[in-house]
Amino acid sequence: MKxxxxxxxxxxxxxxxxxxxxxxxxxxxSLAVQISYIASVSGFLNKVGxxxxxxxxxxxxxxxxxILSLKSLIIDRLSRVNxxxxxxxxxxxxxxxxxxxxxxxxxxxxxxxFFYLLAELQWLFFPxxxxxxxxxxxxxxxxxxxxxxxxxWGFLGKLLGIGIATxxxxxxxxxxxxxxxxxxxxxxxxxxxxxxxxxxxxxxxFHDQTLYQxxxxxxTLTECFNFIQEVPSFQFxxxxxxxxxACDILIEFRFYDISDNAFSSLGEYQTFYGLYRLGMTxxxxxxxxxxxxxxxxxxxxxxxxxIMPFTMLTALILLLIYPxxxxxxxxxxxxxxxxxxxxxxxxxxxxxxxxxxxxGRVSIFMDGYLLAVGTILGSGVAGIVxxxxxxxxxxxxxxxxxxxxxxxxxxxxxxxxxxxxxxxSLLNWRLTRRSKAKSVLDKLNI
Numbered sequence: 062m063k064x065x066x067x068x069x070x071x072x073x074x075x076x077x078x079x080x081x082x083x084x085x086x087x088x089x090x091s092l093a094v095q096i097s098y099i100a101s102v103s104g105f106l107n108k109v110g111x112x113x114x115x116x117x118x119x120x121x122x123x124x125x126x127x128i129l130s131l132k133s134l135i136i137d138r139l140s141r142v143n144x145x146x147x148x149x150x151x152x153x154x155x156x157x158x159x160x161x162x163x164x165x166x167x168x169x170x171x172x173x174x175f176f177y178l179l180a181e182l183q184w185l186f187f188p189x190x191x192x193x194x195x196x197x198x199x200x201x202x203x204x205x206x207x208x209x210x211x212x213x214w215g216f217l218g219k220l221l222g223i224g225i226a227t228x229x230x231x232x233x234x235x236x237x238x239x240x241x242x243x244x245x246x247x248x249x250x251x252x253x254x255x256x257x258x259x260x261x262x263x264x265x266x267f268h269d270q271t272l273y274q275x276x277x278x279x280x281t282l283t284e285c286f287n288f289i290q291e292v293p294s295f296q297f298x299x300x301x302x303x304x305x306x307a308c309d310i311l312i313e314f315r316f317y318d319i320s321d322n323a324f325s326s327l328g329e330y331q332t333f334y335g336l337y338r339l340g341m342t343x344x345x346x347x348x349x350x351x352x353x354x355x356x357x358x359x360x361x362x363x364x365x366x367x368i369m370p371f372t373m374l375t376a377l378i379l380l381l382i383y384p385x386x387x388x389x390x391x392x393x394x395x396x397x398x399x400x401x402x403x404x405x406x407x408x409x410x411x412x413x414x415x416x417x418x419x420x421g422r423v424s425i426f427m428d429g430y431l432l433a434v435g436t437i438l439g440s441g442v443a444g445i446v447x448x449x450x451x452x453x454x455x456x457x458x459x460x461x462x463x464x465x466x467x468x469x470x471x472x473x474x475x476x477x478x479x480x481x482x483x484x485x486s487l488l489n490w491r492l493t494r495r496s497k498a499k500s501v502l503d504k505l506n507i
Contacts, residue, residue, distance in 0.1 A: 080207055082261040083195055084214035086149070089250040090187045091215040093152075095222030097180035099338060100229075100243050103331035105173035106321040114317060115444040117174045118310065121181050122433040122440075128186060129429045142265070145194045146258040148187065153251035155179060156244055163241040176244075185429070198265055219342055227335025230328030240327065285426040288419060294363075294486035295423075297479035298411065301370065302427055304472035305400070306435025307442065308373050311465040312396045314443050315380050315458055319389035337390065341397060348402040356403055362410055363483040366476050369404035372396065374469040380462050414492055439465075 105114060159179065162172045199207060229243050289295045320337075324330040357365055376392040383391070408427065415423045443461040450457035486492070 076203075076207065078261060079198060079265065080211060082257040083191075083198075084211050086254045086257055087188075087191060087211060088214040088218035088221075089254045090183060090191070091218030092222035092225070093247040093250050094180060094183045094187075095219055095338065096226045096243060096247055097176060097183055099223065099226035099331060099335050100240070101173055101176035101180050102317070103327060103334050104169070104240070105177060106317055107327040107330055108169035109173055111314070111318045111321045112444075112447055113170065115314060115440045115447070117177055118314075118440045119437050119444075120174070121178050122436045124178065125181060125185060126430065126433045128182070129425065129433070141194050141197045142258065142263050144190060145262070146255055148190050149251050149254040149258060152179075152183070152187070153248050153255060156247045156251065160241065160244045160248070163239075163244070198262075216342075216346065220339070223335055223339045223342060227332055227339065230331045234328060240331075281422050282426070282430075284419065285422055285430075288415075288423055289426075292486050292489045292492065293482040294479050297475045297482070298366070298408075299427065299431060301366075301472045301475040301479070302408075302431045303435045303438075304468055304475065305369065305373050306432050307439030308377065308465045308469055308472070309396055309400060310436045310439035311443055311461055312373075312376055312380065312392055314440070315462060316389040316393040318458065319384070319386055323386045341394065344394070344398055345402055348398060349406070353403050353406050357406060357410060362407060363480045365403060365407045366411075366479065369399045370469065370473040370476050372399035374466065374473065377462055377466045377469055381459065381466075384458065414487070416492065 105117070156179070159172070159175055162175065195208070195211065196204060225246065226243065230240065232238075233240055233242065289299050320333065321330065324333055356368075372395050376395040379388050379392045379395070382388065409424075412420060412424050412427065442464055446453075446460040446464070447457045450460075453460055
């Protein structure tokens with residue numbers, strides 16, 4: 062069996078015992094993430110209400126900002142195995158705690174808010190630790206060859222998790238099982254991941270135990286601010302990320318508002334939301350597989366950044382023209398598919414211009430801090446408009462979607478400005494790699 066799997070995936074003899082456990086761990090988390098998102102969002106909207114989602118979103122991303130700020134203290138001062146094992150076991154125990162909250166009838170707003178926070182942490186924090194752990198095991202040549210195979214397990218887990226969460230309401234209703242029992246599936250898969258770490262990966266040899274030098278949050282942010290301020294193209298791209306993160310949460314909130322009104326029961330909404338995430342996943346996979354690479358190859362990198370702003374603007378306008386379920390689904394598909402596929406790949410390619418000694422900090426700032434701050438700002442805008450909806454001469458969604466449209470135009474302007482300064486920014490000293498001493502043999506052009 063081992064020989065068959067080694068030949069099937071093109072692995073070397075010693076790699077299967079590393080790739081298979083890592084793939085299963087990523088598979089387990091991807092599965093659990095989908096269950097958490099679908100169950101928490103569905104339950105929150107049905108039991109608590111859509112308007113309260115804005116407050117939960119703000120609190121969640123404030124916590125995420127705190128975790129991002131403390132990441133260096135967590136990641137750099139613990140061994141990779143202890144960190145990975147501790148994280149998987151902690152998630153299992155936290156989901157046990159969540160199940161107990163439901164058992165002892167704690168308020169729905171608390172239970173489902175906590176559930177949603179866990180979903181966001183699973184999505185953001187687990188992959189951060191996981192890929193640092195994997196990078197410590199493999200060198201660069203091995204990573205390029207093996208990481209796509211490991212990542213494929215994540216996609217399979219994502220599909221299975223969506224499937225489980227989508228069919229669970231009907232199956233549980235037939236069996237007379239409480240919907241909250243779905244949480245125990247997450248417990249089982251994180252305990253399974255913990256066993257994989259301890260049994261198969263605890264004795265692994267790591268080629269680099271200190272990937273980053275520990276530094277304070279202030280040092281990290283200062284370095285990022287200085288870099289972005291002195292490289293004009295990154296400065297304008299930063300504004301666009303902040304703006305469109307805010308626009309994205311406005312679109313998402315409007316989608317939740319429309320869809321929540323279209324379904325009366327928790328089971329119906331959970332099935333619908335699961336089907337939506339399934340469609341989103343399959344479309345994202347198709348775009349990433351067949352379109353993204355071709356677009357990035359055919360167009361200049363700076364030109365690909367125009368796709369997402371105009372798509373996001375179109376999605377916002379669509380919500381105004383068609384304020385129904387079809388318009389809501391169409392808008393969020395337009396926004397998310399462009400943001401999570403083509404634009405994300407373009408951002409990652411653009412960040413490759415940053416020297417390695419700065420790339421990690423700049424990437425986390427752009428893809429972590431800015432996303433969180435933009436989401437908080439967008440949620441705050443929508444919340445203020447809804448708070449004063451009684452004095453508005455029109456429906457509240459016209460107010461916050463209208464603000465989103467006006468803001469999107471500023472984001473489009475930022476992208477055009479980024480394109481203007483793109484070539485000159487490539488010559489900026491901040492994008493210069495630190496020179497390293499080379500031997501005579503290194504300088505030979507072989």
